[in-house]
Amino acid sequence: MFTGLIRQLGTLETRSSRPGGARIRIAAPADLLARAELGASIAVNGACLTSVAVDGRAWEADLSEETLAKTTLGRLALGATVHLEPALRVGDPLDGHLVAGHVDAVGQLLSRPVDEGIWRFSLPADLAPMTAPKGSMAVDGISLTVVDCGADWFTVALIPETVKRTALAGLRPGDPVNLEADPIGRYVARALALRGAEDRLTDFARRGWA
Numbered sequence: 001m002f003t004g005l006i007r008q009l010g011t012l013e014t015r016s017s018r019p020g021g022a023r024i025r026i027a028a029p030a031d032l033l034a035r036a037e038l039g040a041s042i043a044v045n046g047a048c049l050t051s052v053a054v055d056g057r058a059w060e061a062d063l064s065e066e067t068l069a070k071t072t073l074g075r076l077a078l079g080a081t082v083h084l085e086p087a088l089r090v091g092d093p094l095d096g097h098l099v100a101g102h103v104d105a106v107g108q109l110l111s112r113p114v115d116e117g118i119w120r121f122s123l124p125a126d127l128a129p130m131t132a133p134k135g136s137m138a139v140d141g142i143s144l145t146v147v148d149c150g151a152d153w154f155t156v157a158l159i160p161e162t163v164k165r166t167a168l169a170g171l172r173p174g175d176p177v178n179l180e181a182d183p184i185g186r187y188v189a190r191a192l193a194l195r196g197a198e199d200r201l202t203d204f205a206r207r208g209w210a
Contacts, residue, residue: 001088001099001101002088002098002099002141003094003095003096003097004141005143006084007085008028008031009029009081009082009083009084009167011079012026012079012080012082013025013058013079015074018062020064021063021067022068023060023063024061024063024073026044026060026061028057028058032059032084035087036051037051037054038052040086042059042061042086042087043084044061044073044084045071045140046071046083046101046138046139046180047178048087048101048102049062067103071106071178072178082167083142098183099141099180103180104180106177107139107177107179108122108177109172110173112173119158119168120154121179122152123153123154127179129193130181130182131149131154133147133149135182135184135185136182137156137181138179140178141180142166142168144156
């Protein structure tokens with residue numbers, strides 16, 4: 001599990017094809033590398049990856065075909081800045097929200113102000129029932145609070161500090177981002193769907209946690 005609080009940034013150095021997927025190498029700060037021992041879980045732009053190699057300046061992870069298909073990691077340009085977060089430890093502060101590191105879908109930045117203010121993103125329609133005003137959404141691994149949402153979009157309010165400490169400043173309209181819905185919303189939507197409550201599910205998607 002993760003919190004969606006980005007304290008380290010890394011650089012995608014290489015990506016090579018391998019049977020069943022690919023391997024990436026990410027340069028990272030020393031404090032992150034200290035947590036990237038073999039077998040450790042590190043979230044990269046919100047996707048939970050397992051460290052398979054590490055040295056004094058970078059660590060490596062294998063990407064399955066599913067990860068390549070469901071996230072942006074297979075299309076990022078070499079040299080791209082990525083968000084890094086080591087796994088949550090028992091006793092660590094939960095400053096964001098619980099993030100599993102399982103990317104639900106890829107959305108797009110639709111519009112943004114110059115720096116702070118309201119940012120608008122697209123999302124697949126099947127994530128709409130799990131998205132609600134004042135709920136949480138992980139965008140490229142960043143824990144953000146939803147301001148408003150519709151059937152295929154949502155907005156978040158970003159302060160300058162968040163933009164400065166992440167790679168969001170480099171995002172432009174049309175750029176893809178990894179999305180992970182709040183796990184609470186996921187289970188509520190699933191429970192309602194299994195009970196055949198289509199009308200309540202539709203109402204939940206429209207009004208949120210009312």
